[in-house]
Amino acid sequence: MRAYLDSLRDAGDLHVVRREVDPKHELAAVTAAFQKRNDGAILFENVRGAAMPVVSNVYGSRRRLCALIGAPDLAFCPAWDRLMAGAPERADLQQVPGNRRRVALSDLPQPVYFEKDAGPYITSGILLANHPETGVPTLSFHRAMHVDDGELRIRIGASHDLTRYQQTAEAKDEPLEAAILIGTAPEIFLAACASIPPDADELAVANALAGGPLDMAPCETVGLSAPADTQIVVEGRILPHERRPEGPFGEFMGYYVPEEPNHVFEVTAVTACADPVYHALVCGSPEDLIPLETAVASKIYRHLTARLPGILDVACNPQLLNTAVKIRPQYDGHARHVMLAAFGAHMDYSKTCMVTDEDVDIHDLNDVWWAFVTRGRADTRSLVVPDVPGFYRDPHRDHWGRLGIDATKPRGREAEFERKRIPGGERIDLADWLA
Numbered sequence: 001m002r003a004y005l006d007s008l009r010d011a012g013d014l015h016v017v018r019r020e021v022d023p024k025h026e027l028a029a030v031t032a033a034f035q036k037r038n039d040g041a042i043l044f045e046n047v048r049g050a051a052m053p054v055v056s057n058v059y060g061s062r063r064r065l066c067a068l069i070g071a072p073d074l075a076f077c078p079a080w081d082r083l084m085a086g087a088p089e090r091a092d093l094q095q096v097p098g099n100r101r102r103v104a105l106s107d108l109p110q111p112v113y114f115e116k117d118a119g120p121y122i123t124s125g126i127l128l129a130n131h132p133e134t135g136v137p138t139l140s141f142h143r144a145m146h147v148d149d150g151e152l153r154i155r156i157g158a159s160h161d162l163t164r165y166q167q168t169a170e171a172k173d174e175p176l177e178a179a180i181l182i183g184t185a186p187e188i189f190l191a192a193c194a195s196i197p198p199d200a201d202e203l204a205v206a207n208a209l210a211g212g213p214l215d216m217a218p219c220e221t222v223g224l225s226a227p228a229d230t231q232i233v234v235e236g237r238i239l240p241h242e243r244r245p246e247g248p249f250g251e252f253m254g255y256y257v258p259e260e261p262n263h264v265f266e267v268t269a270v271t272a273c274a275d276p277v278y279h280a281l282v283c284g285s286p287e288d289l290i291p292l293e294t295a296v297a298s299k300i301y302r303h304l305t306a307r308l309p310g311i312l313d314v315a316c317n318p319q320l321l322n323t324a325v326k327i328r329p330q331y332d333g334h335a336r337h338v339m340l341a342a343f344g345a346h347m348d349y350s351k352t353c354m355v356t357d358e359d360v361d362i363h364d365l366n367d368v369w370w371a372f373v374t375r376g377r378a379d380t381r382s383l384v385v386p387d388v389p390g391f392y393r394d395p396h397r398d399h400w401g402r403l404g405i406d407a408t409k410p411r412g413r414e415a416e417f418e419r420k421r422i423p424g425g426e427r428i429d430l431a432d433w434l435a
């Protein structure tokens, strides 16, 4: 991550806060205010009570995520698919000696994000674990609540690979060894976001993104190696048959998840590289939602392109549980096929699906809605699928049912709906005009 932060500084995308900030609420408040105006990263040099600086919004920009994977036209999904097609089956790893110092969990910055959060949380932590039987590594995000220097409580969603890994270990009454990576290089971060088939190797995805072997250093107390340049590594094990209260926590949808019994992570060591930077991530902010969007959208894109013609791009807004699909319509009812396929492509995030022509910006819901209301009837172009389960955490079935919106032009009347344009408008750079 250090090299990436240097490149952001050179590009003017790293903004520095020198005055002291309180890690309890103030750091999150300043970050959230900053994110409303800027998609750069923000570095807090002076965090009260902390021995290291804190950086946030490192990955909170679609523009930057697209640049990282070589998609300068901002079409993330097709570029991601091309990269994945070239990913090796197993990662090419280079073992390097460990050269890290031990710190205590309580030496790390202790950000508290939202008013009713149970306490400080690690929110950017990527869990690295090997499957107890096959050894295939997985990388995934899981929030972790600080309890004391020896214990974190972590939330593992039902659908994640790590859940299966933990269940396999638990069935043998064994703990699952894991390392929580805080402050990783972009390729590790993006690989952790990715939802790839369960038996696939997420370090191989990182390898493909890095374009060369990954440097891995042995952990000190667990049988794992972690990416050598990770700023902070929390080593430990997820205990079998042990659940303790975790939460409440202000999560991505904009509400608090209540206290629930969740997994216990026993901390066996915390190590840091030289001059570490702690990565704080505000849940539900662009740094959470944009990476999650790319992960969900690329999974749905892969599913749709394997089944239907004319799929150009997919955008997802996880907070809205919405999927927008840009197509080149090929036949009557094509948009409806796309909706039904999108509903089946992701059980959690496709509560609504909107399908547009290629002249619509699917990342701008105003534009998508404009296309829907100006290009045809509301009644015959919406599709309600009743009584289908949706987002997984839903005790009262609030997320049941699906809504599809066909925002494409009526077939055979496309010319009537040509978007007006000003010749040369797309080439205007206002800096040339506002002297």
Ligand SMILES: Cc1cc2nc3c(=O)[nH]c(=O)nc-3n(C[C@H](O)[C@H](O)[C@H](O)COP(=O)(O)O)c2cc1C
Residues within 6 Å of the ligand: 123, 138, 139, 140, 141, 142, 143, 155, 156, 157, 159, 160, 161, 162, 192, 193, 194, 195, 196, 281, 287, 288, 289, 291, 292, 295
């Ligand atoms: C920035 C970020 C934070 C996330 N935080 C959590 C979390 O706290 N708990 C959770 O269950 N999922 C969380 N997710 C979702 C998944 O963990 C994530 O997409 C996962 O890495 C996909 O791995 P999988 O292939 O095992 O599903 C988060 C995703 C992102 C992008």
